[in-house]
Amino acid sequence: MPKKLLVMIIHPPYGHENAFAGFFIAMASLSKGLDTTVILNCGGVFTAVKGQKESECLLSLPSIEKQLEDIVELGGRILVDDTSAEMRGIRREDCNPGVEFVSAEELMKAIKEYGELMVTL
Amino acid sequence: MLGVEIMKTLTILLLGAPYSSQYPEFAIKIAKCALDRGYKVNMFLYGDGVHAGMKNQSPKAFYNIENGLKEIAQKGATILSCSRCSAARGYVEGEFDDKLQRYPSSKIIDEVRIFSLYGFVDFIRESDRIITFGGV
Amino acid sequence: MSRNILILTKPPYGCEEPEKAMKMILRFMDDGDDVAIYLLGDGVELTKSSQKGDLGKLLEEIADKGGEIYSSDEDMQARGLYGDRILNCVKLRSNIFKEIVDDAMERADRVLSC
Numbered sequence: 001m002p003k004k005l006l007v008m009i010i011h012p013p014y015g016h017e018n019a020f021a022g023f024f025i026a027m028a029s030l031s032k033g034l035d036t037t038v039i040l041n042c043g044g045v046f047t048a049v050k051g052q053k054e055s056e057c058l059l060s061l062p063s064i065e066k067q068l069e070d071i072v073e074l075g076g077r078i079l080v081d082d083t084s085a086e087m088r089g090i091r092r093e094d095c096n097p098g099v100e101f102v103s104a105e106e107l108m109k110a111i112k113e114y115g116e117l118m119v120t121l
Numbered sequence: 122m123l124g125v126e127i128m129k130t131l132t133i134l135l136l137g138a139p140y141s142s143q144y145p146e147f148a149i150k151i152a153k154c155a156l157d158r159g160y161k162v163n164m165f166l167y168g169d170g171v172h173a174g175m176k177n178q179s180p181k182a183f184y185n186i187e188n189g190l191k192e193i194a195q196k197g198a199t200i201l202s203c204s205r206c207s208a209a210r211g212y213v214e215g216e217f218d219d220k221l222q223r224y225p226s227s228k229i230i231d232e233v234r235i236f237s238l239y240g241f242v243d244f245i246r247e248s249d250r251i252i253t254f255g256g257v
Numbered sequence: 258m259s260r261n262i263l264i265l266t267k268p269p270y271g272c273e274e275p276e277k278a279m280k281m282i283l284r285f286m287d288d289g290d291d292v293a294i295y296l297l298g299d300g301v302e303l304t305k306s307s308q309k310g311d312l313g314k315l316l317e318e319i320a321d322k323g324g325e326i327y328s329s330d331e332d333m334q335a336r337g338l339y340g341d342r343i344l345n346c347v348k349l350r351s352n353i354f355k356e357i358v359d360d361a362m363e364r365a366d367r368v369l370s371c
Contacts, residue, residue, distance in 0.1 A: 003245065003246055005245055010274055011256070017168055018136070018168070018256050021136075021167060021168050021206075024205075024238055025238065025241065025242075028238045028239055028241070028242045029242050029245065032239065032242045032246070034242070034245065034246070041277065042272075042273055042274055042277060084277075104280070104281070104284060105284065107281070108281060108284040108285060108288065111261075111281070111367065111369070112259065112261075112285075112288070112290075112367070115367045115369070116366065116367060117245055117248060117250070117251050118251060118253075118367065118368065118369065118370075119134050119251055119253050120253045120256070120369070120370045120371070121136065121168075121253070121256050129362050131358070131361070131362060142298075143266075143297075143298045144266070144298075147266070147297060147298065147354075150354045151354050151357060151358060153354075154352075154354045154355045154357075154358040155358045155362070158355075158358060158359070158362070160358070160362060249362060250361045250362060250365075250368055251368070252264065252357075252361065252368055252370060253370040254266070254370070
């Protein structure tokens with residue numbers, strides 16, 4: 001059985017590198033065959049917003065949206081804390097369809113199941 | 122095999138730079154306790170954590186992080202530093218050295234090896250627990 | 258039943274993470290788990306008595322339900338937190354790193370960081 005890794009991202013993208021850093025870990029881990037789950041919690045929920053425009057004249061930062069899609073494609077699960085999202089006005093329709101909105105209770109169960117090895121950024 | 126205990130492994134992920142926060146000190150102190158208890162310890166410097174490996178640190182009043190890292194390395198900890206984060210911050214000075222298994226840097230202490238993120242994934246695979254310190 | 262430990266280094270009220278982490282700890286307890294919170298660095302501010310904000314009460318609720326609350330004595334002394342300035346439910350630890358290592362490696366099933 002492959003080892004499980006849980007990556008909890010609590011920072012929004014672009015303002016700090018943490019969200020990118022967390023996604024890089026998730027992708028590297030998935031590509032090496034680990035069962036990887038990403039939790040977007042607190043400000044990290046902004047990472048799930050779809051339609052993030054990548055452009056040279058904007059921030060000169062690559063879009064994190066493509067990375068999110070890659071993670072889903074590689075078999076990683078991306079869970080969005082619905083309380084954090086609601087507080088920030090982020091609705092399911094604002095987000096990439098590949099992510100799953102979960103309740104606090106479901107988040108707790110996910111941490112119990114996948115959180116033997118966990119990183120937080 | 123009777124009497125052979127499999128050593129448990131702790132990996133520490135350090136995201137914080139020295140002196141601006143207490144995180145590198147916490148990471149080193151946890152590492153020391155774990156090594157003294159006989160565990161295997163890995164440390165991965167990530168994001169601003171890569172600054173922890175800089176040579177010639179000379180804090181006037183704070184705990185010297187450079188010395189702390191040297192001490193845990195001497196006790197057996199394996200310390201890797203993310204190559205992408207290190208390159209971004211100006212530490213990487215050449216191509217990957219296959220023989221030494223590191224990217225070269227005259228600015229980083231020898232006890233810290235600049236290596237790709239896959240090094241962290243290898244740490245994860247052999248770990249029983251991971252503790253994260255830092256990250257704003 | 259499993260054991261979850263939280264290493265809390267962020268100060269309360271400055272951001273939402275400590276509150277969310279503590280509420281998650283309560284959920285683990287409601288699910289039948291054991292929990293321990295290790296307060297380190299600025300996280301020791303949570304031990305302050307007389308808080309008008311809710312987090313002191315939340316910490317006491319966790320302790321009342323059987324959660325273990327440990328705090329770094331060194332960090333507390335540095336911040337002038339001792340005596341009647343602190344909540345009774347907190348257990349002071351002079352070598353908290355050793356305790357965290359023992360717990361994380363030998364007893365806990367999960368280690369959360371905040």
